[in-house]
Amino acid sequence: MRISYNWLKQYLKIDLAPERIAKILTDTGLEVEGLEVVESVPGGLKGFVIGHVKSCEKHPDSDHLHITTVDVGGETLLNIVCGAPNVASGQKVVVATIGTTLYSGEEPFEIKKSKIRGVVSEGMICAEDELSLGSSHAGIMVLDETAVVGMPAADYFKIENDYTFEIGLTPNRTDALSHIGVARDLLAALKCQESTSLRLQIPSVEDFKPDNRDLHVEIEVQDDKACPRYTGVVIKNVKVQESPEWLKTALSAIGIRSINNVVDISNWVLWEVGQPLHTFDYDRIRGHKVIIRKVRQGEKFVTLDDVERTLDKNDLMICDAQDPMCIAGVFGGKGSGITEETRNVFIESAYFNPQNIRKTARRQGLQTDASFRYERGADPDITVWAAKRAALLMREFAGGEIASDLIDLYPHKINRPNVSLKIANVEKLAGKRIEPSAIKAILESLDFEILSENQEEFNLLVPNYRVDVTREADVIEEILRIYGYNNIEISESLHASLSYQPKPNVEKLTNNVSDLLAANGFYEIMNNSFMPLSWFEGLTVFPENKLVKVLNPLSSDLDTMRPTLLYGGLTTIAYNINRKISNLRLFEFGNIYQLNPETEKDDPVTKRYTETWRLGIWLTGKNEQENWREEPKEFNFFDLKIFVHKVLQRFGLNARNCKITAARSELFFEGLTYSMNNRALVEFGQVHSSIQKRSDIKQPVFFADFDRKALIKAMNKKDITFQSVAKFPEVHRDLALLLDIHTSFSQIEEIAFATEKKFLKEVNLFDIYMGEKLGFDKKSYAVSFTLLNEEKTLEDRQIDRIMNKLMEAFKNQLNAQIR
Numbered sequence: 001m002r003i004s005y006n007w008l009k010q011y012l013k014i015d016l017a018p019e020r021i022a023k024i025l026t027d028t029g030l031e032v033e034g035l036e037v038v039e040s041v042p043g044g045l046k047g048f049v050i051g052h053v054k055s056c057e058k059h060p061d062s063d064h065l066h067i068t069t070v071d072v073g074g075e076t077l078l079n080i081v082c083g084a085p086n087v088a089s090g091q092k093v094v095v096a097t098i099g100t101t102l103y104s105g106e107e108p109f110e111i112k113k114s115k116i117r118g119v120v121s122e123g124m125i126c127a128e129d130e131l132s133l134g135s136s137h138a139g140i141m142v143l144d145e146t147a148v149v150g151m152p153a154a155d156y157f158k159i160e161n162d163y164t165f166e167i168g169l170t171p172n173r174t175d176a177l178s179h180i181g182v183a184r185d186l187l188a189a190l191k192c193q194e195s196t197s198l199r200l201q202i203p204s205v206e207d208f209k210p211d212n213r214d215l216h217v218e219i220e221v222q223d224d225k226a227c228p229r230y231t232g233v234v235i236k237n238v239k240v241q242e243s244p245e246w247l248k249t250a251l252s253a254i255g256i257r258s259i260n261n262v263v264d265i266s267n268w269v270l271w272e273v274g275q276p277l278h279t280f281d282y283d284r285i286r287g288h289k290v291i292i293r294k295v296r297q298g299e300k301f302v303t304l305d306d307v308e309r310t311l312d313k314n315d316l317m318i319c320d321a322q323d324p325m326c327i328a329g330v331f332g333g334k335g336s337g338i339t340e341e342t343r344n345v346f347i348e349s350a351y352f353n354p355q356n357i358r359k360t361a362r363r364q365g366l367q368t369d370a371s372f373r374y375e376r377g378a379d380p381d382i383t384v385w386a387a388k389r390a391a392l393l394m395r396e397f398a399g400g401e402i403a404s405d406l407i408d409l410y411p412h413k414i415n416r417p418n419v420s421l422k423i424a425n426v427e428k429l430a431g432k433r434i435e436p437s438a439i440k441a442i443l444e445s446l447d448f449e450i451l452s453e454n455q456e457e458f459n460l461l462v463p464n465y466r467v468d469v470t471r472e473a474d475v476i477e478e479i480l481r482i483y484g485y486n487n488i489e490i491s492e493s494l495h496a497s498l499s500y501q502p503k504p505n506v507e508k509l510t511n512n513v514s515d516l517l518a519a520n521g522f523y524e525i526m527n528n529s530f531m532p533l534s535w536f537e538g539l540t541v542f543p544e545n546k547l548v549k550v551l552n553p554l555s556s557d558l559d560t561m562r563p564t565l566l567y568g569g570l571t572t573i574a575y576n577i578n579r580k581i582s583n584l585r586l587f588e589f590g591n592i593y594q595l596n597p598e599t600e601k602d603d604p605v606t607k608r609y610t611e612t613w614r615l616g617i618w619l620t621g622k623n624e625q626e627n628w629r630e631e632p633k634e635f636n637f638f639d640l641k642i643f644v645h646k647v648l649q650r651f652g653l654n655a656r657n658c659k660i661t662a663a664r665s666e667l668f669f670e671g672l673t674y675s676m677n678n679r680a681l682v683e684f685g686q687v688h689s690s691i692q693k694r695s696d697i698k699q700p701v702f703f704a705d706f707d708r709k710a711l712i713k714a715m716n717k718k719d720i721t722f723q724s725v726a727k728f729p730e731v732h733r734d735l736a737l738l739l740d741i742h743t744s745f746s747q748i749e750e751i752a753f754a755t756e757k758k759f760l761k762e763v764n765l766f767d768i769y770m771g772e773k774l775g776f777d778k779k780s781y782a783v784s785f786t787l788l789n790e791e792k793t794l795e796d797r798q799i800d801r802i803m804n805k806l807m808e809a810f811k812n813q814l815n816a817q818i819r
Helices: 018-027 179-193 245-253 261-273 356-366 369-374 383-397 423-430 435-444 472-482 506-521 566-576 637-650 689-693 706-717 744-755 798-813
Strands: 002-004 033-039 048-058 068-069 076-082 093-098 114-116 119-121 124-125 161-168 217-220 229-236 277-281 287-293 298-300 306-310 316-319 324-327 343-349 407-409 418-422 447-455 458-462 584-595 609-620 659-662 668-676 679-687 700-707 729-742 759-770 778-787
Touching: 018 179, 033 700, 048 161, 048 798, 068 124, 076 093, 076 119, 093 637, 124 369, 124 729, 161 472, 179 261, 179 277, 179 472, 179 689, 217 229, 217 407, 217 759, 229 383, 261 277, 261 383, 261 609, 287 343, 287 458, 298 706, 306 383, 316 356, 343 383, 356 369, 383 458, 418 423, 418 472, 423 435, 435 447, 435 458, 435 472, 506 637, 506 706, 566 584, 566 609, 566 689, 566 700, 609 637, 637 668, 637 679, 668 778, 679 706, 700 706, 729 798, 744 759, 744 778, 744 798, 778 798
Parallel strands: 217 287
Antiparallel strands: 002 161, 033 161, 048 068, 048 093, 068 076, 093 124, 114 119, 229 343, 229 407, 277 343, 287 316, 298 306, 316 324, 418 458, 447 458, 584 609, 609 700, 659 668, 668 679, 679 700, 729 778, 759 778
16 A cells, blocks of 8 residues: 655644654554655656756757757856757746756656757757656747746756655554555654644535535435445536646555546545545436445446446445446446546445445455455445545535535444453553553544543543454554554563473474475475365365355455365466476475364354364476486376375384275375375375366376374374394395286285284385286286394294295285296
C-alpha cells in the first residue's frame, strides 16, 4: 500500500522528515518497506533557471536559427543558439544550463556546451514540452515580466516533490488502508513519545445540505444481512471532465491513474478515509430505483472490463427496477457507469457483509480496491461522512448541485464491541509497568471510548473500524505497538530451568534425517500448506469430502489445505525443469491435513480435523552430473528404494521386518508400501503419469511419503541393543533359482529367513535373467546368502546343511529349480 507524504500532511500539520515518519510508522506496526521520491515534474526542473534575453540576432548560416545572449544571474551573459520562431529580445524565459538533463523525449538528454553552425551555444531556451509542463512545442515558453532573473525554475513554478511510503500492511489492519488511518497511528505515536499539541484534522462535512430536491431515488435493501447499511445521494448537472491538477498529482503519487473528476473524487475519498464509493449514472438507473438483492443462479452480467460473468444465487447485486447494475462491493457494470455524457450522478456509500463480498470476489475471480477493503471489514459508521464528502467535492470540482436528501438505510445498528482491560494484565504481557495515564492517552488517541475506569481496569468501547480488536489481548497489543516495543527494556537477568526431554527426541531425529539426505545430495524444500482444489479433480484417492477447504481463501490457487506433500514437490520440480534444472533430489518435512467426514460441525476441532507430520522425498532426472568417466543413468525405482531403506535405518528400523504391499495404483505407476503394526510407514514408487500431467512434468518422478508418527511408534516398540563386532568370519553362498515369472524376491527373502533363523544374516539378489531358453513364464534369480555364527567359525557341514534346507524350502514352496 502506498501513502503520500504530502497527502498525509493535509490531516496532520507536521514538518518531520519522511525518513523519521517511516521509522515511527514501522515501530507502530505499519512496516514501511520502501520510501520513494515522487517528482511531479521529471527531474524536478533541476538546473533550469529564469533568464532574460538581452539580444537576439539571426544566425548568418541559417534561415531559422537565432543567436541570443541571455542573462541568467551569473557574472557573464550566456550565448545560446535558439531555433524557436518566437524568441525575441527582452523576453523572460526558462533556460536549461550546461549539465541540465531534459526528460521530454524517450531518453533523457543532457545539455552540453556545443557549436551549432559554427556558433558556440551555452545552454537551451526551453519550450513548454521540454520542461514537461505541457505538450506545446510551437515555441519557447515566454514568462511574465515579473519573473526574477536567476530564480530556479522549480521555485518559479512552485514545483513540489512528494514522497511515498510503501507500507507492508498486515491483513488485520484495515483501519490503516487510508491516509487518515495512517495519520491516526502516526499522531498516537507522536503523542506517546513526545509532547505535542497536534490534532487530526479531518475535513468537515457540516456544509452539506441539498441545493434542491429536483431528483429522487428510491432505495430498497432486500437482504440487510448482506448489506447492513446503505447510504446514497444524487448530484445533478455535473460536468464530467479532466480532474484538477492537484487531484491528478495526488492520485498519481500513489499509483492511481486519473480517469475523470467524478471517478477521481470517489478514489480520493477511498484513499482518504478508506470507504469505497461507487458512482452511477443517475439517468441510466431505470425507474430511478436502487434495489440491493441476490440474483438468479446463472444470470449473466457484463462488468466494466467488458467481461460477461455468470452470477451465483448468493452474489449480492445493486440493481435498478429491471436489471443488475453492479456487483455489490466488488465491481461495477458497463451499463451504469460514468461517461463523458453523464450529467446526473448517484453516489453509493455502503457497508457490506465481509464474508459475502469475499465469497463473491473469489467466485468471480476479482480483486478490486473496494473488495479488498470490504472483505476485510470496512467501517459501518463512516458511510454518511464519506457520501457527504464526495458530494461536496463534486459540487466544488464538477460544478454539481446536491439534488436530493441524503438517504441512509441502517435498520440494525452494529454495536461497538465492549472490552474490559485490566491494568495488571498489561504489565503481565508487556513485562513492564505502563502508567494508567499513558494507557488512557494511547486508547483515546486510537478512538477507544472509555466508558468507566478505576485503579484496576478500563471499560472500553472499541471503534467499529477496528474489526481485529475483540478481546483484552488485542487491546494490549494496540497499547504496546503505540507505546513502542523498543521502549520495553530487556531484563539483564537470565532465568533457567531443567526440563524433561521426551525420548526419542523428535527434533534431533528430524535433524539427523536431514543431515543424512543432505549428505546424499538432496536439497530441502518448503512449500505452501495451501493448494488449489482444482488439482484434485478426478482423483478418487483424495476424496473431496475429506479435503480441508479454506472458507475465505486469498485466491483459487490457495483454497485447500494440502492432504499430501506430493503437489508441492511436483510444483517445485516443474519450476526447476522450466529453468533447465532437471536433475533433482529433494526432500520436505511438513504437515498434511484431512477432514473426518463422519463428524459434525459442533464436534471439537481436534476430532473433525487431523494434522499429520510427513517426510517427502523426490528423485527425478539423472543420478549424477555429466562427467568424462561414465554416462550418468536415469533415476529408477531402486535408487529411491535405497534411500527409503537408509531413512528407515536412521529411524532404527529394518525394512526386512516390514510388511510389504503394493502402493496405491492411482498415485504410483509402480510402488510399494512398507507397514508395521498394521500402519503404513512409507509409500513409495514412480509417480503415475496422469498425476505428473497435472503439473506438466514429462520426465519420470519418484516419490516416497513417510509418516513420522507411525515411524516413531514403531521405534518405541523396538528395543535398542548393543553388541560387539563379530570375531568370526562371515560365509557367503550363492544359488541360481529358476522360478515362475510372478515370483518376487520378497517371497524368497521371507522363506529364507523363516527357514534359517539363527545363522542367516542377509539375502541379496545380484542378477536376473529372462530369455527364450527359459520360457516366457520363467526367470532366473541369482541370490547370495550371508551366514554367520557369532560364537565360532561355521564348519562346512553346517553350511551345507543350511543351504540344503534352503534349497528344499524353495523347491517345496516356490516350485523352484536349482540351476
